[in-house]
Amino acid sequence: MxxxxxxxxxxxxxxxxxxxxxxxxxxxxxxxxxxxxxxxxxxxxxxxxxxxxxxxxxxxxxxxxxxxxxxxxxxxxxxxxxxxxxxxxxxxxxxxxxxxxxxxxxxxxxxxxxxxxxxxxxxxxxxxxxPSRDVLYGQLVGMVAAPITGLARSLGGLIGGLAIALAGVQEKKESGEVPSGDAPAAAAPTEDTSAPAAEEQDGAAEGDAGNDESGASA
Structure with a gap:
């Protein structure tokens, strides 16, 4: 060489x-x-x-x-x-x-x-x-994916249970077992009589004053 x-x-x-x-x-x-x-x-x-x-x-x-x-x-x-x-x-x-x-x-x-x-x-x-790198990677993916799968199943169960419960409530409303829950009609406003009463009192006072004046002139 x-x-x-x-x-x-x-x-x-x-x-x-x-x-x-x-x-x-x-x-x-x-x-x-x-x-x-x-x-x-x-x-x-x-x-x-x-x-x-x-x-x-x-x-x-x-x-x-x-x-x-x-x-x-x-x-x-x-x-x-x-x-x-x-x-x-x-x-x-x-x-x-x-x-x-x-x-x-x-x-x-x-x-x-x-x-x-x-x-x-x-x-x-x-x-x-x-273990080889591929095996370790597969194990890591499995460890990470397992909790996510469990969470997805739990959420799916909760959502399914909620849907069943809501359907049951709807059926009871339609059958009359549960009130429909319509909002009550708005109450008519009450008449405020305080102002007319005050006007009547003022008129009575003026009448009394007139009577006094006529009495004095007589």
């Missing part, structure tokens, strides 16, 4: 690391070409890829990426393959674990990095036992 090829290989590793959600490092010793191809197919189905790279080139790529990739350097010993995970980390880890169980425990996890944090082989194995 000449200098240009090495430079291109390093740039490719840098791009893969920067774009990946996680990088899982495996020891691929013992895998046949056929087995490696089969494993790549399983990983491809889970939005991940398996790439064998020289440790020296990977080390130089880590230096270019910077601090977030430094945890990978601890695993660059012996035959090394990098699994670049661009989708669900749990699904990719599960794909490797499932494949290894069916193929003599090959390959084996060395470790990895996710969000700039180093992962041990045991931690990756634990991640592989988690």
């Amino acid at each position: 000449n200098r240009e090829q090495k430079t291109a290989a390093i740039a490719e590793i840098v791009d893969h690391i920067n774009e990946a959600e996680a990088v899982l490092v495996v020891d691929y010793r013992g895998l046949t070409v056929t087995q490696a191809s089969e494993l790549r197919g399983h990983l491809r189905d889970n939005d991940a890829s398996l790439v064998v790279a020289k440790n020296t080139l990977t080390g130089r790529a880590i230096t270019e990426v910077g601090e977030s990739a430094e945890p990978l350097r601890d695993f660059l010993a012996g035959p090394t393959a990098l699994t670049y995970v661009n989708g669900d980390v749990a699904a990719a880890a599960k794909a490797i674990t499932t494949f290894a169980k069916a193929n003599g425990d090959l390959p084996t996890f060395k470790g990895g990095v996710m969000d700039g944090k180093q992962l041990s082989s045991d931690e990756i194995t634990s991640i592989s036992k988690l």
Whole structure:
């Protein structure tokens, strides 16, 4: 591999690391070409890829990426393959674990990095036992939808009960069991007799005054 090829290989590793959600490092010793191809197919189905790279080139790529990739350097010993995970980390880890169980425990996890944090082989194995992202999403939707469904049923029952009650009241009104509830006719206004009484009193007073005057002149 000449200098240009090495430079291109390093740039490719840098791009893969920067774009990946996680990088899982495996020891691929013992895998046949056929087995490696089969494993790549399983990983491809889970939005991940398996790439064998020289440790020296990977080390130089880590230096270019910077601090977030430094945890990978601890695993660059012996035959090394990098699994670049661009989708669900749990699904990719599960794909490797499932494949290894069916193929003599090959390959084996060395470790990895996710969000700039180093992962041990045991931690990756634990991640592989988690439900996939799709399963977790389905469980979350079920948890959120369950109370809403119950609320809808309760509201439906209340509305149905109210409709039945109103229909019963209407039937009783029509049969005469319950008064129709028509508003009473407005009462006629009462005649105010206070003003005429006052006028009569004033007239009587004037008559008395006239009588007094006639009496005085007589």
